Amino acid sequence: MSFLEYVEYNLDDLVRLAAEHLLVVVIALLIAAVVGVTIGVLTWQSARWSEVATATSGALLTIPSLALLALLIPIFGLGWTPAVIALAIYSLLPIVRNTVAGLRAVDPAVIEAASGMGLSRRRSMWQVQMPLAWPVIITGVRVSAQMLFAIATIAAYVAGPGLGNEIFAGLSRLGAANALNKAIAGTLGVVILALAFDAAFILIRRFTTSRGLRV
Amino acid sequence: MSDQTPTLDKSRTQLAAPAAHGVGIELIELTKQYAGQRAPAVDKVSMRIAPGEMVMFLGPSGCGKTTTMKMINRLIEPTSGQILIGGDDVLRLDPSELRRRIGYVIQQIGLFPHMTIAENIGLVPRLLGWSKSRIAERIGELLDLVGLDPSVYRDRYPRQLSGGQQQRVGVARALAADPPVMLMDEPFGATDPITREHLQNEFKRLQQELRKTIIFVTHDFDEAVRLGDRIAVLRERSEIAQFDTPEKILAAPADDYVASFVGSAAAIRRMGLTSVADALRVVRLGPVSTPAHGITVELESSIRDAIDAMLRAGRTQVDVRAADGTLAGSLAFDQVCELWARAQAGEPDVR
Ligand SMILES: Nc1ncnc2c1ncn2[C@@H]1O[C@H](COP(=O)(O)OP(=O)(O)OP(=O)(O)O)[C@@H](O)[C@H]1O
Ligand SMILES: [Mg+2]
Numbered sequence: 001m002s003f004l005e006y007v008e009y010n011l012d013d014l015v016r017l018a019a020e021h022l023l024v025v026v027i028a029l030l031i032a033a034v035v036g037v038t039i040g041v042l043t044w045q046s047a048r049w050s051e052v053a054t055a056t057s058g059a060l061l062t063i064p065s066l067a068l069l070a071l072l073i074p075i076f077g078l079g080w081t082p083a084v085i086a087l088a089i090y091s092l093l094p095i096v097r098n099t100v101a102g103l104r105a106v107d108p109a110v111i112e113a114a115s116g117m118g119l120s121r122r123r124s125m126w127q128v129q130m131p132l133a134w135p136v137i138i139t140g141v142r143v144s145a146q147m148l149f150a151i152a153t154i155a156a157y158v159a160g161p162g163l164g165n166e167i168f169a170g171l172s173r174l175g176a177a178n179a180l181n182k183a184i185a186g187t188l189g190v191v192i193l194a195l196a197f198d199a200a201f202i203l204i205r206r207f208t209t210s211r212g213l214r215v
Numbered sequence: 216m217s218d219q220t221p222t223l224d225k226s227r228t229q230l231a232a233p234a235a236h237g238v239g240i241e242l243i244e245l246t247k248q249y250a251g252q253r254a255p256a257v258d259k260v261s262m263r264i265a266p267g268e269m270v271m272f273l274g275p276s277g278c279g280k281t282t283t284m285k286m287i288n289r290l291i292e293p294t295s296g297q298i299l300i301g302g303d304d305v306l307r308l309d310p311s312e313l314r315r316r317i318g319y320v321i322q323q324i325g326l327f328p329h330m331t332i333a334e335n336i337g338l339v340p341r342l343l344g345w346s347k348s349r350i351a352e353r354i355g356e357l358l359d360l361v362g363l364d365p366s367v368y369r370d371r372y373p374r375q376l377s378g379g380q381q382q383r384v385g386v387a388r389a390l391a392a393d394p395p396v397m398l399m400d401e402p403f404g405a406t407d408p409i410t411r412e413h414l415q416n417e418f419k420r421l422q423q424e425l426r427k428t429i430i431f432v433t434h435d436f437d438e439a440v441r442l443g444d445r446i447a448v449l450r451e452r453s454e455i456a457q458f459d460t461p462e463k464i465l466a467a468p469a470d471d472y473v474a475s476f477v478g479s480a481a482a483i484r485r486m487g488l489t490s491v492a493d494a495l496r497v498v499r500l501g502p503v504s505t506p507a508h509g510i511t512v513e514l515e516s517s518i519r520d521a522i523d524a525m526l527r528a529g530r531t532q533v534d535v536r537a538a539d540g541t542l543a544g545s546l547a548f549d550q551v552c553e554l555w556a557r558a559q560a561g562e563p564d565v566r
Contacts, residue, residue, distance in 0.1 A: 113325030116290055117339050117388075118315035127338075131329045210329035212372030 006181040013166075018189050020161030022197070024080065025148045028087030033141055036092050040099025040137075041125065050100045057092035065090075065154045073158060083152070083160035090151055091144030098140025102133030135209050142201045149194035153186070163189045237267035237428035238301030238395045240287065245296035247282050255294070256282045258452040266395075267426040271439040273476060274449030280432045281322075283453045284398050287430065288317045300396060315339055318389030318397040318427070322404050324381050326373035332358070332384055333369045339392045357387040362417060379410040386418070390425070397429045403438070415441050436476050440465070440484065448473050462488055466558055482555060487519035491535055491546060494518055494554050500544025503534055511536045514543065518554065521546055 007014065036057070043049040065086065072082035106129050114124040130137075156164030163186045170182030206214075242262045248255040257279045264270050272280045285291040287298055289310045298305040305313060326335050336357055337350045345353070358365040361383040373381055382403060389397055403414045419442055422429065433439050439446045440461040448456045448464065450472060457469040465485035468474040477484075492514045504510075510528045512521045513536055524533045525548055532547040 107323075107325070109321060109323035109325040110327060112290065113319070113321055114327070116288060116314055116319035116321060116325075118311045118313070118342060119338075120311050123342075128327055128329075132327075210372075212327075212329045212331065212374065215372050215374050 001178060001181065003181050003184060006178055007185055010185070014163075014185060014189060017161075017163045017166055017186075018193055021149070021152055021163045021190065022193055024083055024155060024161050025087065025145065025152050025193075025197075028084045028148060028152075029091060029141060029145055031084065031088040032091040032095055032144060035088070036095030036140075037099050037137060039092075040096050040103065041130075044100045044103040054093065054097050054100065057096045060089050061093050065151060066157065069154065069158050078159040080155075080160055082158045083155035083162075087148050087152055087155075091141075091148055094140040094143040094147075095137070096140075098136050098143075099133065102136030102140075103129055105136065106132045131210055132213070135205065135213060138201075138205050138208060142198065142205070145197055145201065146194060149190050149197065153190060163187075163193075237265075237426055239266045239299075240264040240396065240428055240430070241297075241299040242283075242287075243297040243299070245283065245286060245298065246294050247279075247286060247291060248294040255452060257286070258454065259296070260453045260455065262447065262455065262458065264428060264430070266428055269422055269427075269429040269431060269442060269444045271443035271446045272430060272432045272449060273434070273436060273439045273446050274453075276434070278449050278451055279453035280449060281400055283449075284400060284430055284432055287396075288314050288319055288398060290314075315343060315392060316394050316396070318391075318394040320385050320389045320397070320399040320402040322401040322432075324378075324385045326381055326384060326388070328373050331370050331372055332363075332376070335373065335384060336388045336391050338388070343392055345392075353391065357390055360390070360421060361387045363387075379406045379414065382406060382414065395428060397427045399429060399431045401432055401434065404434075411438075418442065436478065437484075440488065448476055461485075462558070483519055483522070485558075486522060486551070486555070487517050489518045489554075490515055491518060491521060494546070494550075497554055497557060498546075498550040500535060501532065501547055501550075502544060503542045504532060504545050507534070510534060511542070512546075514538060518551060522548070522551060 001009070039053050039057075040050075043053045068086050068089065069082055072085055076082045076085060110128060110132065111124065114128045115121070119127065152162050153164030153167055155162050156168045166186030166189070167183050170179045170184075170186065173179040174183075241264070242260055244259045244261055245257060246255055246259050247257040260283060262270075272283065274280055282291055286293045287300075287305065289305065293306070300317075326332075327338075330338070333351075333354045336354045340350045340353060354369065355365040358368055363380060363383055368376070368380070368384075373384070376384065386399075386402060389399070403411045403418075406414065415438060422442075431439075431442060443461055445458060445460055446464055447458045448469075450456050457464055457473045462485060464473060465477060465481045465488075468477050468481075491512060508528070508530065510524055510530060511534045512524050515538075521533050521535075525531060531549070532545045534545045535543045537543040
């Protein structure tokens, strides 16, 4: 069976796996964005605490993925949960680092004007500082997304979702019929997803950033 | 208090009249000691500012002007002392609510780049719960007031404006909720001298209508003279070297330090504050020159302009044209000298 015939024959399965892959990445990203931005907002003003936060999320990123999953299985079992958590942990660093950098780059004069006009700290954060730091923060999320599409393949090891299942099924049976086709189809699928998502990010960034920052 | 005595300058008299909008400010032994510094940045400053009065803080860099000002809206917490605004003890009020009632223009302008001009100006009214239509109306009104066409600028973003235009928006934003008190930290600092003078003149006209109680920080003596009802000349630690009307400071600097700010040509500069019409309260115009020589000034011109006209024509008198275009009489150089002498003598009517 040629590669194209293989793809055509298994299209339904491949699309389902790709959809799962996308979903697991998006869920992990959303969680990491909420957690990472919160950590950034809480620590950006303190040199020491923001250093602790970035160093810790950096250290988490160096844990080998299989080891991290192995650690998570006893707590969360198999399937989606450990996969999502592992991916969220891996995407923290770019998000935390960019949140801190983005908030630090906001002109202090603008912050002073905000509090001088009577905005509370919280209001100033949501209405002024966060929107101004947003282009930098969303870039951090984008970098995380790029990483996650590749890393998400290992979810298959914990019986999780995604194209990893296709790739590892192929790799473990190399030499058998269609094994190589499987591995290639899975890998190509990951690459295509990642590129498509990246393109979507350009639009997301555009729509979520004030026009005043683009003029 | 000096702002209640009659003055030569008509516009100043209007300004000093009891204000409908402003409230008084009183600083009592106000002190700020920054942590880790030997001397306080502001040391026991006491000052009383009348409702509707515009007071200029003038002093060298680092003397504590900004620190003093920011204690008033509590961007900086005083170490000790008291601040009363309209009789209320500021230190007992909620800082955010207090600040919504004090217009604040910072030196670096600080417009919000992600908001349109309209959104920048409408922010505080929105916080105060004004209706949408009232906010929209107010934005148009304020843009008109600061000389920006609402239909053109309303929906622009700050980065699409020039520095001078941004400063006007900064002033409009501070005025948005019609606060009785304004704090302005070198609001026209970032503009070239010509735009600056233009903004100063516009602001002066504005203040004559609004009569807010204003504290205005500046490095620039000419700006202080042009705009202020009174000038507080400050030295290190915000110590008040002299707190008086521009006329008095020009005529009688309290000491060498104040004199160094006044600089040269004090007499001429002071004559720039008095109009011919004002001078008529002290001196009488002579007969119109015969034969007519065509050198005239308006009643509203300053004495400084009159002296300038005399010098340029090489004559010792100049004819004065009334509002209806007829010649009202002539002003002679001797009379200018008499005016100056009586002002120097401190006659209450000739300040
Ligand atoms: N946050 C701070 N911490 C410590 N010292 C400060 C702080 N802010 C100001 N100072 C010091 O307090 C003094 C007064 O500062 P301030 O900013 O009030 O001066 P200024 O008169 O406004 O000067 P300029 O005309 O340059 O704006 C200065 O010596 C300054 O170094
Ligand atoms: Mg200052």
